[in-house]
Amino acid sequence: MLKNIQLAHGGGGKLSAELIENEIVSRFGEGPLKGLPDAASLDEINGKIIFSTDSYVVQPIEFEGGNIGNLAVHGTVNDISVAGGKAKWLSLALILEEGLEIKVLRRILDTIKKSANECGVKIVTGDTKVVAKGQCDSIYINTSGIGEALPEFNLSRHFIKKGDKILVSGNIGDHGMAVLASREGINIENGPKSDTGTVHRLVQSAYKYAKDVRFMRDPTRGGVATVLNEAVSNTEIGVLLESSKIPLDPGTSAIAELLGIELLNVACEGRMLLIASPEATDKILTDWKKLPEGKNAAIIGEINADKERVSIKTITGGIRLVDVPMGELLPRIC
Amino acid sequence: MKYLDEYKNQGAAEQISKQIKLLSDKLYVKDKKINIMEVCGSHTMAIARYAIRELLPENISLISGPGCPVCVTDTGYIDAAIELAEKGVIITTFGDMINVPGTKKTLAICRSEGCKVEICYSPLNAIEIAEKNINKEVVFLAIGFETTMAPNIAMLEIASKKNLKNISILTAFKLIPPALEALSMDPEISIDAFLCPAHVSAIIGVKAYEPFVQKHKIPCLIASFEPVDIMLGIQGILQQLADKDPHLENQYARVVKYNGNEIAQQLFNKYLEEYDASWRGIGKIPKSGLKLKKEFAYFDASAKHDVKIAVGKPNKACRCGDVLKGKINPSECPMFAKKCTPMNPVGPCMVSSEGSCAAYYKYLRK
Numbered sequence: 001m002l003k004n005i006q007l008a009h010g011g012g013g014k015l016s017a018e019l020i021e022n023e024i025v026s027r028f029g030e031g032p033l034k035g036l037p038d039a040a041s042l043d044e045i046n047g048k049i050i051f052s053t054d055s056y057v058v059q060p061i062e063f064e065g066g067n068i069g070n071l072a073v074h075g076t077v078n079d080i081s082v083a084g085g086k087a088k089w090l091s092l093a094l095i096l097e098e099g100l101e102i103k104v105l106r107r108i109l110d111t112i113k114k115s116a117n118e119c120g121v122k123i124v125t126g127d128t129k130v131v132a133k134g135q136c137d138s139i140y141i142n143t144s145g146i147g148e149a150l151p152e153f154n155l156s157r158h159f160i161k162k163g164d165k166i167l168v169s170g171n172i173g174d175h176g177m178a179v180l181a182s183r184e185g186i187n188i189e190n191g192p193k194s195d196t197g198t199v200h201r202l203v204q205s206a207y208k209y210a211k212d213v214r215f216m217r218d219p220t221r222g223g224v225a226t227v228l229n230e231a232v233s234n235t236e237i238g239v240l241l242e243s244s245k246i247p248l249d250p251g252t253s254a255i256a257e258l259l260g261i262e263l264l265n266v267a268c269e270g271r272m273l274l275i276a277s278p279e280a281t282d283k284i285l286t287d288w289k290k291l292p293e294g295k296n297a298a299i300i301g302e303i304n305a306d307k308e309r310v311s312i313k314t315i316t317g318g319i320r321l322v323d324v325p326m327g328e329l330l331p332r333i334c
Numbered sequence: 335m336k337y338l339d340e341y342k343n344q345g346a347a348e349q350i351s352k353q354i355k356l357l358s359d360k361l362y363v364k365d366k367k368i369n370i371m372e373v374c375g376s377h378t379m380a381i382a383r384y385a386i387r388e389l390l391p392e393n394i395s396l397i398s399g400p401g402c403p404v405c406v407t408d409t410g411y412i413d414a415a416i417e418l419a420e421k422g423v424i425i426t427t428f429g430d431m432i433n434v435p436g437t438k439k440t441l442a443i444c445r446s447e448g449c450k451v452e453i454c455y456s457p458l459n460a461i462e463i464a465e466k467n468i469n470k471e472v473v474f475l476a477i478g479f480e481t482t483m484a485p486n487i488a489m490l491e492i493a494s495k496k497n498l499k500n501i502s503i504l505t506a507f508k509l510i511p512p513a514l515e516a517l518s519m520d521p522e523i524s525i526d527a528f529l530c531p532a533h534v535s536a537i538i539g540v541k542a543y544e545p546f547v548q549k550h551k552i553p554c555l556i557a558s559f560e561p562v563d564i565m566l567g568i569q570g571i572l573q574q575l576a577d578k579d580p581h582l583e584n585q586y587a588r589v590v591k592y593n594g595n596e597i598a599q600q601l602f603n604k605y606l607e608e609y610d611a612s613w614r615g616i617g618k619i620p621k622s623g624l625k626l627k628k629e630f631a632y633f634d635a636s637a638k639h640d641v642k643i644a645v646g647k648p649n650k651a652c653r654c655g656d657v658l659k660g661k662i663n664p665s666e667c668p669m670f671a672k673k674c675t676p677m678n679p680v681g682p683c684m685v686s687s688e689g690s691c692a693a694y695y696k697y698l699r700k
Contacts, residue, residue, distance in 0.1 A: 259455070260379075315344045316384045320388070
């Protein structure tokens with residue numbers, strides 16, 4: 001029994017067939033993947049189609065709270081969810097580095113299966129390639145997803161109005177800090193744990209108030225600061241956040257303090273931001289708090305007329321700008 | 335979170351804010367500002383991040399001093415690091431340095447061209463890299479004040495014990511007390527008090543400031559970096575001014591001791607000697623730098639790899655020098671947020687995350 005991925009696992013021969021049969025078909029072989037057709041034939045969809053793709057290159061591939069597998073499912077499902085859709089099908093393309101331990105691959109595939117089940121999506125088509133040692137870093141994954149639009153949502157940052165409130169579904173920055181802590185070997189007790197997770201239930205729970213929801217986004221790379229800056233750029237509106245209202249995990253805050261990192265700039269992989277009318281945000285918040293993934297949800301700020309400016313009221317009572325991060329803060333976090 | 339949240343307490347901040355207002359009213363003189371210089375880059379950043387400047391009464395002015403190590407590091411130093419990288423040496427450095435413009439390019443550009451430039455969170459990472467690349471030379475960019483000097487020199491101790499021959503450091507170590515002296519002697523600047531750095535003080539101790547305070551009779555107050563610490567520090571300085579009792583005060587006694595970190599000081603004495611260092615934008619300050627002693631030349635990247643640190647020629651329009659001396663606010667520089675931004679920094683105060691210009695750009699630009 002081989003312990004590591006060989007180049008021949010991607011060669012199309014006997015080893016390839018074995019890998020696909022033992023690892024892929026055994027986990028995902030029901031439904032459209034059955035019989036391994038070259039392309040998936042899918043059922044008809046109601047209304048508009050929402051389609052998204054993302055590649056995952058996180059390093060390390062396993063970190064506190066998750067691995068590249070659940071990231072690859074959650075990332076694409078979350079993109080479809082915050083676009084106002086319900087994800088149905090995913091493709092799964094793996095690029096494996098020669099030498100990758102097969103037991104690690106199995107752990108990742110198990111996580112993919114579990115996460116897909118939780119999100120209610122099916123893996124319907126896929127591909128596996130192997131590259132020589134050194135030509136990729138352990139494993140890269142691409143997933144593309146198809147979902148159906150939830151028709152009552154009519155989302156655009158251009159619909160955001162002065163007085164609207166900003167809702168976040170949980171603690172911010174946990175994923176980015178967990179990956180950084182794993183990579184740099186910063187081990188502290190109760191340290192950061194990735195928030196990688198799904199937001200589809202949060203979106204579905206907010207659907208009751210769809211007409212009052214203006215904008216939804218998952219604050220991944222660049223964090224909350226980047227999403228909010230993008231939301232108000234080239235508009236007549238701005239944002240004022242209240243620092244004391246932003247939910248933070250103490251372990252994540254500790255590492256961020258230690259390294260001088262601003263958590264507003266750090267990625268989440270299982271959180272969402274939602275901007276809606278004040279009445280709707282109150283109700284959505286109450287509903288979110290009943291879900292495990294929304295238990296720390298909070299209203300963190302509101303929309304004002306401060307043109308294109310995102311500011312924060314700090315604990316001293318002073319107000320300062322919240323800028324977008326400059327660049328290489330934490331490379332390869334997703 | 336114990337020991338962090340207390341110093342970010344909103345109620346405490348509001349109370350201190352009121353006290354500061356009362357004291358500033360007492361000290362009010364028409365058309366006269368009270369200038370408090372925060373020497374350390376971490377103070378500059380925290381003051382901006384918590385919007386403390388905005389809260390202060392109009393007659394209290396906070397001036398950002400030369401306390402960001404990247405900012406006061408000469409262009410020539412970056413050029414020397416680039417030369418080393420291009421010779422095939424593995425450069426290891428804290429992240430801030432990689433975007434600092436040298437005469438022709440940055441270390442980030444060098445890296446994109448194929449040079450080896452590794453970002454470290456601790457000088458100990460450089461040891462790991464040297465052990466993994468035993469057939470290559472590794473150089474750590476050892477810039478900074480007393481705080482960063484300590485782990486840098488400790489790293490050399492470890493390299494000695496491990497008998498590692500392929501690691502050396504390119505030094506540009508600077509000392510805070512001589513800078514305070516130079517700033518107080520500069521007739522163009524008028525400083526009423528110094529907010530002294532936290533971590534530097536933890537190394538050098540309260541005693542290091544005594545000669546300066548005795549000579550100049552100016553309030554010097556050691557404070558930490560949390561918002562409540564800084565506000566309490568400003569309150570303490572104003573109290574000293576109101577009482578006409580300028581002295582040395584240590585509000586960070588939970589970390590800073592009278593004698594400082596004696597183990598670090600012993601290591602400095604073992605490896606390093608004073609010299610007249612050149613500060614970017616300020617010029618030469620007597621006995622303001624430390625360099626490796628001759629007997630440790632094998633750890634000195636400059637000697638080992640025959641690379642000279644020339645005095646650089648900064649951009650003439652750049653007013654970082656005036657910013658570093660507290661003569662102007664960053665927004666008064668004609669290039670600020672126009673030609674000079676964090677994405678395309680002209681001067682070092684914009685490139686370092688602790689630089690005054692970067693702090694203004696990031697948190698306060700209009």
